[in-house]
Amino acid sequence: MDEFSQQIDFLEQHSTYARRWLGAHPEWLEWLRIQGRKKIDIEGIQHLLNDCSVYQQVEERDEVLWMSNLRLARQRLMLWVAFRDLNGMADLQEVTHALSHFAELAVSASIAFVREDLKNRFGLPWSRTTNSEMPLMVVGMGKLGGLELNLSSDIDLIFLYEHDGETNGAPKSLSYQEWFTRMGKSLIRLLAEHDANGFVFRVDMRLRPNGDSGPLVCSLDMLEEYLLVQGREWERYAWIKGRLIAPLPNSPDFAHCQKELDQLIRPFVYRRYLDYGVIAAIRDLHAQIKAEAEKRSSGHQGRSRDIKLGRGGIREIEFLAQMFQLMRGGTDPRFRVRPSLEVLELIKQNGILNADEVESLQEAYVFLRRLEHRIQVWDDQQTHYFPDDAEARSRLAISMQGLNTPVSSFIAELDRHQNNVAQLFEKAFLLDDDARLEITPLANNWAPDKSFFPESFLRWEAWVDSPKQKLLPEKSRLIVDNLMCSAARNLQSNGASPIDADHTLLSFFDLLEAIARRSAYLSILAEYPKALSNVLELLKASQWGAQYLTRHPHLLDHLLNSQIERALIDNPEKYWAEVKSNLNMRLDDVMSADDGSEQAMDILRVVHHNETFITLLADLGIGIKQALPVEKVSDHLSALADLILQTTFERVWPGVAKKFELSSEVIPPFAIIAYGKLGGKELGYASDLDLVFLYQAEDSDYAAQEVYALLAKRMINWLTAYTSTGSLFEIDTRLRPNGSAGFLVTNADAFKKYQLREGDNAAWVWEHQALTRARFSAGNSNVGNFFDSVRSEVLSQKRNIEHLRFEILEMRRKVHAGHPNTDTEFDLKHDSGGMVDIEFIVQFLVLAYAHQYPQLLGNLGNIALLRIAGEAGLISLDLAHSVGDAYRLLRARQHRLRLDGAEKTRINLENEHQLIAAKDVVQALWLQIFNASSDSA
DSSP: OOHHHHHHHHHHHTOHHHHHHHHHOTTHHHHHHHHTTSOOOHHHHHHHHHHTTTTGGGTTOOHHHHHHHHHHHHHHHHHHHHHHHHTTOSOHHHHHHHHHHHHHHHHHHHHHHHHHHHHHHHOOOEETTTTEEOOOEEEEEHHHHTTOOOTTOOEEEEEEESOOOBOOOSSOOOBHHHHHHHHHHHHHHHHHOOBTTBOSOOEEOTTSTTGGGSOSEEEHHHHHHHHHHTOOHHHHHHHHSOEEEESOTTSTTHHHHHHHHHHHHHHHHSOSSOOTTHHHHHHHHHHHHHHHHHHHHTTOTTOSOBTTTSTTSHHHHHHHHHHHHHHHTTTOGGGGOOOHHHHHHHHHHTTSSOHHHHHHHHHHHHHHHHHHHHHHHTTTOOOOBOOOOHHHHHHHHHHHHOTTOOHHHHHHHHHHHHHHHHHHHHHHTTOSGGGSOOOOOOOTTOOOOTTTOHHHHHHHHHHHTOHHHHTSOHHHHHHHHHHHHHHHHHHHHTTOOHHHHHHHHHHHHHHHHHHTTOHHHHHHHHHOHHHHHHHHHHHHHOHHHHHHHHHOGGGGGGGSSSOOOTHHHHOHHHHHHHHHHHHHHHHHHHHTSTTHHHHHHHHHHHHHHHHHHHHHHHHHTTTSSSOOOHHHHHHHHHHHHHHHHHHHHHHHHHHHHHHTTOOSSSOOSEEEEEEHHHHTTOOOTTOOEEEEEEEOOOTTOTHHHHHHHHHHHHHHHHHHOOBTTBOOOOEEOTTSTTGGGSOSEEEHHHHHHHHTTOSSSOOOHHHHHHHTTOEEEEEOHHHHHHHHHHHHHHHTSOOOHHHHHHHHHHHHHHHHHHSOOOSSSEETTTSTTSHHHHHHHHHHHHHHHTTTOGGGGSOOOHHHHHHHHHHTTSSOHHHHHHHHHHHHHHHHHHHHHHHTTOSSOEEOOTTOHHHHHHHHHHHHHHHHHHSSOTTTO
16 A cells, blocks of 8 residues: 555544545545645645636526535545645644635625626725725634634634725615625625535634624624723633634735724724733633533543643633733734734743743643644544544544554643643643732721831821722722731741831832732732732832832733843843844834834833843842843943933934925934933933934035934933833933033034044133043944044044143042032942042043053953953053042942932941942042042142
8 A cells, every 4th residue: 555545544444434435536535646745825826716616606606506616626625634634744833724715705806796796786885995896804813813723723703894885886876884784694605604515614603792683794884882881801801812814914905804803803802001800800701611621521421631722721721822812912012913823832932931831831732733633634623522432532543643652642632731731721821820919808907007107007097098999890899908907917927127117018009009009010919929929029129129029010921020121131132132022022012103202212211221120129139040130230220321322312213204295214424422420321210311412514515414313302302201101211411512502402413523522612621531431322333433533533542641630530520519528428339439539530530541552442341441440551550440449339329229218328437337438439539640639639
């Protein structure tokens, strides 16, 4: 027996359906011999429909013959799929895509057939928006929408049309509603009616608005009103899979219909925040479906195990994927994909679930779907029950795992997959009641322990009697009460001092008040005990972090698991590239709309909040083995600021280009130069950005100043405007040539002349000091390279060292006078021996000696430049290292004070031996270089 004969024999052993049809049509064997070797794709399916004369016979109007041929095409496709699937030649995606694409083409062919008759009798509906024929919009729901049809699937459809009107037919016209209803009814009949050759697809229309009691076809206005007024939670899950299948994607009407439909469905399905309220809702829906499945299977022989709806079945995997889609799809467009395996891959890539857990779900999904197909292909039956019959089980074992497979090992494999799914489903949906916060009424007299939480006790008493508390829904009130009680117990039992515990509980109260009316945020803390413990850890560790979280409660999402994104630490370049890619995807999603600017500004702010908070958690050591040092924290915050500036530049420019009728495709010769903390990559959590804007243009281009000034102004507006999600940065542009009196944007050639002092208008020494910590941050890299060359040329100039020393001492005197300190405490930044002294020392060394030692030109940070100066013999190498260590210590202590919410970074030096030693070495180096103390300066 040749290979093909063996394959046909195997097919017929495992499918009475195939045996029956090949017996009725033996001529199909030769076709299958050729086609069976080919992967099934859309082109192959179209050839099959052509072979069956489905397309050609639309004009002939022989409905009986046309329906017969479409059904024969379906049976041949099923044999093709079954042949390749059972013989291990097709993977799961090929099988499900083949069936789904056939359904799409069958629907479109049926529409074309019906349309001819309706057109001849009643005319055509006409779209006033496109000024062309209005098509029937068919939405594939469920597995069809996800390109996941199985071998005996129904197809879930919804019929829509754009707007109401009346056809211009003669002798009779119809309303568009009636015209499309006739088309819909005929379409269902052409697909679902049985004849001698079977049927094409069973059609289920129950997912349409109002189900069986609603109209068969509805306009987009009708759909919008329904979703706004009556749309139910389960319909959100259903519409996740909703996909426009007619008109086909290659149709000229597709893009318009897709856009119109998407504008209605997206805000209904996806919230503009992380929606944790879906957890309980899907948990309840799952319980209903499970109970119904058990009810149907009880008392029916051979229905003891439902691999779709039962425990650990396909539906649990789909629900788990949909939970994360609904939760995150509003803020991350990547989660709006439809196939379950793609969603699971996103969950894995984003570290939402452990990679091993996701892979076990993916393996189980493929195994269960393959098993589902083998159960159904036996007799083309829409069933998901694993048979009790020993012979059937043996046959399934062979078809799944090969000849000589013991049934026991096959069933063990099935058990393993279903147990894995069930356990992960129960974990994700917290079905173990002990893991979730128990939401029960507290005793009327419950309050935080007055002796342990004195301030919190008074705050709680005021809250209980407040109108704000009484206006909350009962469930939200109960959650707040129980969260407060749980937090108090946690803090009182973990060994914290009463003062620290009381402050932490007060901070937690601030957070609860901020989110009390946001049930989705309350759900995070109620559903996930780990989130609550991480919140309390954050509130204890940082007052600034506590305030930041309270202002931006959507950040609670990042406290759900204990592992911070490792790529942030291990591979920052890759991490920021992925952040930028995801940010662009979200911005593309909204910028096409006429009013997309405000939404884009909100997205920028939310991304900035997210990444700042992730850095904060790593900084505090929450969810990471070792906390980040302050230098790494500043590196991350500076990289984030660069990313925001670059993205703002890219998104603002097209609007400016349009106003001046310029090409938005060409990157304008414009650069954003960072000075100060961002320039030196020493940015803090709440640092201002010191920026200078440069452009390149000929002197004769008088419009350039106007164009780039508008670009800079709009960028500043995007960065500083306060929207519903907050603001991004404070922007300071006073370091530009001539300060506040100068132009907002500067021609790069004029900037060069100014810095090189070519002409009457020349830079001051303090501006050259500032230039030592300046760098290209965003914009056109060619202009950035020009700036780098100017910076190197300016800093490499030979200077009169005594005059330079005098100028820097004068500037230090002015800075010192601007920050007087009458306290006995040491100001880490501004007092003698503090950070400003170190910065001035480094600036002096660069300006005085870079012409001899070009290695000083690099914008490498103060510690590295001190080391280079020491290695060059400009200062003592030991002192260079000691002052570098002092700078690191001063920054770390300043950073810690900022995190604790201190307004001024001053410390009592009593018993602060490290700080005293640091101050002394800085003063020693200052005296060595400037022959005077910085106090006298």
